[in-house]
Amino acid sequence: MSGGDEVALLGPAEVRRVAADLGLRPTKRLGQNFVHDPNTVRRIVHAAGLTAGDVVLEVGPGLGSLTLGLLEAARHVLAVEIDPVLAKRLPETVGERAPGVAERLTVLTADALRLKESQLSPAPSVLVANLPYNVAVPVVLHLLAELPGLRGGLVMVQAEVADRMAAGPGSRTYGVPSVKAAWYAEVRRVATVPRSVFWPVPNVDSALVLLTRREPPAGVAREAVFDLVDAAFAQRRKTLRAALATWAGSAARAAELLDRAGVDPGARGEQLGVAEFARIAAVPPLRN
Structure with missing residues (x-):
């Protein structure tokens, strides 16, 4: 100046x-x-x-x-x-x-x-x-x-x-x-x-x-990832298999989605980074 x-x-x-x-x-x-x-x-x-x-x-x-x-x-x-x-x-x-x-x-x-x-x-x-x-x-x-x-x-x-x-x-x-x-x-x-x-x-x-x-993870909507994150941390002490049961429809469906995303269903939300959450949210929904 x-x-x-x-x-x-x-x-x-x-x-x-x-x-x-x-x-x-x-x-x-x-x-x-x-x-x-x-x-x-x-x-x-x-x-x-x-x-x-x-x-x-x-x-x-x-x-x-x-x-x-x-x-x-x-x-x-x-x-x-x-x-x-x-x-x-x-x-x-x-x-x-x-x-x-x-x-x-x-x-x-x-x-x-x-x-x-x-x-x-x-x-x-x-x-x-x-x-x-x-x-x-x-x-x-x-x-x-x-x-x-x-x-x-x-x-x-x-x-x-x-x-x-x-x-x-x-x-x-x-x-x-x-x-x-x-x-x-x-x-x-x-x-x-x-x-x-x-x-x-x-x-x-x-x-x-x-x-x-920085660029966010590709191939998945922010809203879908954020909904998943909210569900994963709503019950911090539970495994993802249990914490995501309501989000996925059941604990068994949550476990299958997590397996398909390459994430251990026995892990907890606080162990995952944003890329892992995006990977889970990007998995195609299961058919009944």
């Missing part, structure tokens, strides 16, 4: 001032914990690997701490904020602290879980967001499905959620979120974020999760 485009990031005093101006008291219901540490913002932007041509989709910009850092690095930022008060204030904050890049910002007052590709222009190339733990996984899965043009992203989530998203087969934390995220992307936990960089201070640490888009 040129010297006239300097961005003044928000520190603790500025975050509290903006909140006070709005009469805002952060709520647990909306997962409102605002980053007030400029170094953490710079760390997130760097970890996201943004290029000058990227269009960033930011979900839940809040008071604008991360937004300012993203505007400094990317061509455009599409900020999706569900709170109309925060959405209205964001352009003002950017105009005050980064007037040279304010035209790069588009703010949408919307629920990210209902977001459609047609609402976003220019088309986003990468997702970068600080997500509330209670909606983090549904938001990421929805956006990866709805926006095939996303090459990936970086999300900050509760550390426990990060572990579940990035877990591999056989891990204690491996489950439905792990498999479904792996359908769309390579998922890696890349850093821990201490709770002290947020206001108010949450009860848990957060972590950064890096998503790198």
Whole structure:
């Protein structure tokens, strides 16, 4: 950027001032914990690997701490904020602290879980967001499905959620979120974020999760695989033969389908990767 485009990031005093101006008291219901540490913002932007041509989709910009850092690095930022008060204030904050890049910002007052590709222009190339733990996984899965043009992203989530998203087969934390995220992307936990960089201070640490888009398994519908995954993990301690009995029609039919897919009917869901689940879902249905 040129010297006239300097961005003044928000520190603790500025975050509290903006909140006070709005009469805002952060709520647990909306997962409102605002980053007030400029170094953490710079760390997130760097970890996201943004290029000058990227269009960033930011979900839940809040008071604008991360937004300012993203505007400094990317061509455009599409900020999706569900709170109309925060959405209205964001352009003002950017105009005050980064007037040279304010035209790069588009703010949408919307629920990210209902977001459609047609609402976003220019088309986003990468997702970068600080997500509330209670909606983090549904938001990421929805956006990866709805926006095939996303090459990936970086999300900050509760550390426990990060572990579940990035877990591999056989891990204690491996489950439905792990498999479904792996359908769309390579998922890696890349850093821990201490709770002290947020206001108010949450009860848990957060972590950064890096998503790198990849081609999903071929020859099978996503919905079929996801239905199978839900069934396999609904009763984690059961073997696949038993866990998939309702899904397949009976335990015997489940065992036959698993055999035809080359999967041990005595295995459990947490032992399989997304490719194995896709292979099972792709087996032609049995005739009566």
